[in-house]
Amino acid sequence: MKTRISLLLASAGALAISACTPGDRYGQPQQMNRAQQGAIAGAVVGGVLGATRDKDKNNQGMDAIKGAIVGAAVGGVGGAILDQQQKSLQQQLNNPNIRIVNNGSYLTVVMPESTLFATDSAAVGAQGQNDLYIIARNLNQYPNSRIQVVGHTDSTGSAAYNQDLSERRARSVAGILTAGGVSQGRIATSGRGATQPVASNDTAAGRAQNRRVEILITPTR
Structure with a gap:
């Protein structure tokens, strides 16, 4: 079970990374900004929490993936806000x-x-x-x-x-x-x-x- 959950988390993390780092017009991956980094970090944390906090243990893999998706969204928003606040401070x-x-x-x-x-x-x-x-x-x-x-x-x-x-x-x-x-x-x-x-x-x-x-x-x- 633990192995399967780990694989699911790894897949979720890879999905988040692939979603957050689109290639340029030559097919080369672009450097992630803070929002994208936050999304990936949130996906990992959310996936772990989704797996470990499951109560019924019947569908733990899906809980991990759902947690990763929610975590990616939250982390991405947090990273974007930090980017905006940093830029605003530098201007002010x-x-x-x-x-x-x-x-x-x-x-x-x-x-x-x-x-x-x-x-x-x-x-x-x-x-x-x-x-x-x-x-x-x-x-x-x-x-x-x-x-x-x-x-x-x-x-x-x-x-x-x-x-x-x-x-x-x-x-x-x-x-x-x-x-x-x-x-x-x-x-x-x-x-x-x-x-x-x-x-x-x-x-x-x-x-x-x-x-x-x-x-x-x-x-x-």
Whole structure:
């Protein structure tokens, strides 16, 4: 039974892939966008859930396929929404130092210290406030998501100090998003101190990259 279900899931996944990656005019497969990737991921997850949550066990294969189809539809919609929101944010923000990364299932808005804070400060400057209000407006345009604000520092100073600073900076950013109309219930904050560097702390340039706040935007449906 498990083997048969696995084969059915594999078939469903292949069906989703073939449906989402049409060939070009020369018959070569095209690169998938986020919506297509979401559809495939949803198909796999939906297929597994359809198989494992079947109660009567009498038609588990069809349950797996139905789950895959529903999952593909949901995943595809979620991916398309992320594509739209990423494009909208990029158009609205007029700050080349802010990066927006589409990770497939969520967006990450990476804001370096230089756009938000003075050294060792958790008070957001005027330009940073303006950028955050723009982000808040975008989040209100796409209300079906949860937001995690994560502060990061470089390794200069003690671990305890860096942890506290990263937490205070995350709370400051979240406070401005809330002031911009984003529901407080959608937002969670945390600090990582210097534990998650993205570059070497041995150089000034690397430390500058590590001092950042990340806003993670995850669709809820």
